Amino acid sequence: AQSVAQPEDQVNVAEGNPLTVKCTYSVSGNPYLFWYVQYPNRGLQFLLKYITGDNLVKGSYGFEAEFNKSQTSFHLKKPSALVSDSALYFCAVGWINKFYFGSGTKLNVKP
Amino acid sequence: DTEVTQTPKHLVMGMTNKKSLKCEQHMGHRAMYWYKQKAKKPPELMFVYSYEKLSINESVPSRFSPECPNSSLLNLHLHALQPEDSALYLCASSQVDMGLAGRNEQFFGPGTRLTVL
Numbered sequence: 001a002q003s004v005a006q007p008e009d010q011v012n013v014a015e016g017n018p019l020t021v022k023c024t025y026s027v028s029g030n031p032y033l034f035w036y037v038q039y040p041n042r043g044l045q046f047l048l049k050y051i052t053g054d055n056l057v058k059g060s061y062g063f064e065a066e067f068n069k070s071q072t073s074f075h076l077k078k079p080s081a082l083v084s085d086s087a088l089y090f091c092a093v094g095w096i097n098k099f100y101f102g103s104g105t106k107l108n109v110k111p
Numbered sequence: 112d113t114e115v116t117q118t119p120k121h122l123v124m125g126m127t128n129k130k131s132l133k134c135e136q137h138m139g140h141r142a143m144y145w146y147k148q149k150a151k152k153p154p155e156l157m158f159v160y161s162y163e164k165l166s167i168n169e170s171v172p173s174r175f176s177p178e179c180p181n182s183s184l185l186n187l188h189l190h191a192l193q194p195e196d197s198a199l200y201l202c203a204s205s206q207v208d209m210g211l212a213g214r215n216e217q218f219f220g221p222g223t224r225l226t227v228l
């Protein structure tokens with residue numbers, strides 16, 4: 001069965017510091033991996049995806065993610081956090097016509 | 112146009128009412144989805160339409176009835192809902208490549224906040 005795990009319910013970081021939001025996955029076959037962000041009372045917004053190719057994927061708003069096949073991880077990173085990055089982040093894996101979402105990580109960036 | 116629109120934004124209904132949620136996209140996406148999301152939880156997949164045909168029903172109770180009238184529109188008909196059905200209902204769409212929608216990012220609408228009294 002396909003699954004995604006986000007081990008941290010919440011991540012706290014100071015503005016200007018680097019941030020990492022963790023994600024590990026389990027999937028049959030090639031992984032199609034995604035990160036989404038959700039602000040309160042809004043739909044999910046796509047940040048970036050890994051399909052194939054370079055293990056470091058760059059996305060919207062300065063976010064990037066590193067695909068690590070041996071560790072089955074796809075951690076989201078940003079070199080310098082902004083207060084406006086505070087939101088709920090979901091990792092997801094696509095499989096055939098479905099998407100499996102992680103439980104979500106709430107990112108708090110403090111001034 | 113990279114937007115998925117959903118109407119209404121908010122809906123309050125009694126347990127005996129019949130109502131419908133609407134979703135529209137004009138990106139030419141051939142996969143469309145309904146999700147239910149509770150507060151601070153991940154979206155739960157309800158239905159998937161691929162090329163206007165229902166391809167996945169995640170064992171959703173029959174009081175929820177999806178409809179895909181054409182490639183741009185997706186409806187969710189609601190009847191005899193329960194208070195526990197109160198949630199944010201999200202519509203999403205994505206491209207289909209080589210028969211697979213799971214390779215492509217989903218575009219989400221802003222959702223309909225449903226309250227069942």
